[in-house]
Amino acid sequence: MYALIDGNNFFASCERVGNPGLVGKPVIVLSNNDGNAIARSNEAKAIGIKMGDPLFKIKDIVKQHDVKVYSSNYGLYGDMSNRMLDIIRMQIPYVEPYSIDEAFGMMHGISKQYEICVQLRHNIYKWIGIPTSIGLAPTKSLAKVANKIAKKFPERTGSVYAIDSEEKRIKALKWTEIDDVWGIGRAYANKLKSKGIFTAYDFVTKVSGDWVKKNMTIVGYRLQLDLQGISTLFFEDIQDKQNIACTRSFERNIQDKKYLEERICTFSANVAEKLRGQKTHCSMIYVFLNTNRFRPDLPSYNPGVYFATDYPTNSTFEITRAALKGLSSIFREGFDYKKAGIIVSGITPESSYQLSFFGSEKPKDQDAMKAIDLLNKKYGRHKIAFGGQDITRIMKMRQHNVSRNFAGNWNELIEL
DNA sequence: TCTGGGGTCCTAGGACCC
DNA sequence: TCTGGGGTCCTAGGACCC
Numbered sequence: 001m002y003a004l005i006d007g008n009n010f011f012a013s014c015e016r017v018g019n020p021g022l023v024g025k026p027v028i029v030l031s032n033n034d035g036n037a038i039a040r041s042n043e044a045k046a047i048g049i050k051m052g053d054p055l056f057k058i059k060d061i062v063k064q065h066d067v068k069v070y071s072s073n074y075g076l077y078g079d080m081s082n083r084m085l086d087i088i089r090m091q092i093p094y095v096e097p098y099s100i101d102e103a104f105g106m107m108h109g110i111s112k113q114y115e116i117c118v119q120l121r122h123n124i125y126k127w128i129g130i131p132t133s134i135g136l137a138p139t140k141s142l143a144k145v146a147n148k149i150a151k152k153f154p155e156r157t158g159s160v161y162a163i164d165s166e167e168k169r170i171k172a173l174k175w176t177e178i179d180d181v182w183g184i185g186r187a188y189a190n191k192l193k194s195k196g197i198f199t200a201y202d203f204v205t206k207v208s209g210d211w212v213k214k215n216m217t218i219v220g221y222r223l224q225l226d227l228q229g230i231s232t233l234f235f236e237d238i239q240d241k242q243n244i245a246c247t248r249s250f251e252r253n254i255q256d257k258k259y260l261e262e263r264i265c266t267f268s269a270n271v272a273e274k275l276r277g278q279k280t281h282c283s284m285i286y287v288f289l290n291t292n293r294f295r296p297d298l299p300s301y302n303p304g305v306y307f308a309t310d311y312p313t314n315s316t317f318e319i320t321r322a323a324l325k326g327l328s329s330i331f332r333e334g335f336d337y338k339k340a341g342i343i344v345s346g347i348t349p350e351s352s353y354q355l356s357f358f359g360s361e362k363p364k365d366q367d368a369m370k371a372i373d374l375l376n377k378k379y380g381r382h383k384i385a386f387g388g389q390d391i392t393r394i395m396k397m398r399q400h401n402v403s404r405n406f407a408g409n410w411n412e413l414i415e416l
Numbered sequence: 417t418c419t420g421g422g423g424t425c426c427t428a429g430g431a432c433c434c
Numbered sequence: 435t436c437t438g439g440g441g442t443c444c445t446a447g448g449a450c451c452c
Contacts, residue, residue: 010452031420038420038452054419072420099423099452185450217426219450245422294419306445341421398418424451433442 001107001136001164002235003117004143005088005124007081008131008151010101011039014080015070017129018406018414026067030055033251033398034071071399077101079408083128091120096236104140106235117160128407136162137169140233141226144182145172145200169229173201183223188216204228240278240347246270247341251398253292254337257327260289264327265388267342268320275344276369281312281353283346285319287326292338303330312348315365316372316386319344324388 007013011029016022026044028037037044037053047065049058055069062069081100089095092105107113117134124132133154135146142163149172150161163169179189181200197203204227213221222232246267254260264287275282288304307322323342353363372384404412 033418033420035419052419056418059418101452183450187449217449219426241423243423247421249420251418292419339420343422422452424449426449427447429445431442431444434440 001113001138002140002143003092003105003107003113003120004098004135004140004147005084005103005105005117005120006133006135006147006151007084007101008133009039009041010081010130011070011072011077012041012044013130014073014077015068015403016041017080018076018403022068026065027070028062028067029070029072031072033249034400035249038072069401071402073403073405075405075408076403079405080128080130083407084124084130084132087124087127088120091116091123094235104143104235107136114160114162114164117162118158121158121160132159134160136160136164138163138229139226139231141182141223142169142172142229145176145227148176148180166229170201173204173227174199176200178203181223181227183219188220191215200227240280240349242347243343243345244271244274244282244347245341245343246274247288247339247343249339250337255333255335257331257333260327260331260337260340261324262388262390263340264323264342265320265386266390267340268323269316269386269389271342271344272314272316272319272369273373275314275347276373279350280347281314281350281363282319282344283309283312283348284344285309285322285326286343286345287323287330288341288343289327289330289335289337290339291335295336298336299334301332301335303332305330308346311363312346312353313363314350315363315369317365317368320386320388 012027015027015029024043026047027041028044028049029039030036031038034055036055037049037051037058040049040051044067047061049061049067061067077100085095085097085103088103088105092107092110094106096104098104110116113136117136121132121134124130133147133151135143135148135150137143137146146161146163150157150159163172176199178184178192178198178200181203184192192203192207195207197207204224209221209224212224226232248263285307286304287307288302290302291300292298305326307326309318309322313319375384376382404414406412406414
């Protein structure tokens with residue numbers, strides 16, 4: 001059996017932990033630049049705010065219902081997420097974090113699984129104030145379904161639901177609309193609906209495995225089996241990321257190459273730091289630029305380019321150098337750029353460093369990077385920055401209402 | 417006026433190898 | 435008239451997730 005533990009309206013719930021006065025009121029949390037609603041309390045959902053709604057389009061509802069609006073505070077959410085995982089690990093030894101607000105627990109070999117889940121939910125709420133829903137089922141995709149039922153019927157299920165019999169599995173699949181199945185997005189849902197498939201039950205009974213393989217690749221076929229109770233999506237041990245990205249939209253349109261260079265330097269420093277944090281190197285760097293995709297009236301230009309590094313590296317100097325070279329090769333005058341970013345890949349562990357035929361004996365700049373990371377850790381992030389970065393941070397994000405990171409920073413404790 | 421960021425996996429096709 | 439078989443790697447693009 002797998003358990004799926006999922007924080008309800010996670011970001012909004014995190015905000016409530018630090019400000020209990022928000023309980024019962026509509027709360028939303030915005031994306032970077034205060035762009036879109038990316039988390040909503042139940043009350044905010046009830047008055048019609050949709051996932052991803054741009055703030056400027058829901059201004060009236062916000063005003064009318066006195067919706068509490070927060071900028072995103074990832075320091076806080078990351079901290080709460082780690083606390084939640086810690087509590088889960090106290091009761092379930094094998095845990096696979098799936099996203100910032102949810103995790104799979106492997107229940108094989110654990111007795112009284114349902115009772116454990118009930119206890120776990122209680123503990124998480126009592127100790128860190130985050131309400132959760134828990135689904136329990138023989139496969140991962142069924143645990144997702146069970147979780148949805150727990151979330152939809154909190155009174156009847158106590159927010160914990162187990163699919164532990166064939167009758168329950170069938171009932172649950174019949175209840176689940178095809179769009180709500182984990183792994184079936186808009187494109188596949190439309191394709192399936194046009195074939196008369198409207199529920200998860202239809203998907204496992206009315207359409208052949210061959211058709212699914214042909215039209216939804218092997219991924220869809222695995223999902224079909226998994227929903228039948230044959231486990232095809234397995235527990236995965238935590239591993240290093242395969243891509244690391246840093247991308248941002250700009251608050252305004254940018255034509256100036258100098259500004260883009262500054263952004264690229266900052267992004268490079270950021271991903272290099274993440275690489276070092278997980279003790280890996282990268283060997284490929286992708287740089288891209290985007291014009292505003294919401295302005296079809298303006299000329300559009302969305303170039304991107306890959307650059308291989310000479311050897312695996314996590315040096316900010318090396319990555320910045322390659323990224324700037326990439327930028328120069330794609331930049332063209334006369335466009336209004338709205339977004340830029342870099343993605344590094346070809347990630348290998350530091351421990352298996354591949355020597356270059358002609359190059360230096362060991363990875364470059366190791367000592368300098370180590371010193372910088374240490375100083376930044378000791379004296380605060382960005383204490384040491386790189387020449388290409390804008391240390392005055394004039395390109396700062398628009399963020400009107402950021403809460404305190406009351407759980408992760410001594411200086412931001414709540415004062416009563 | 418204002419529209420996020422960071423990930424995963426799979427497939428097809430081209431270029432290459434012996 | 436006739437033109438093998440078995441591979442790898444890379445890239446672009448599409449689908450999905452939170």
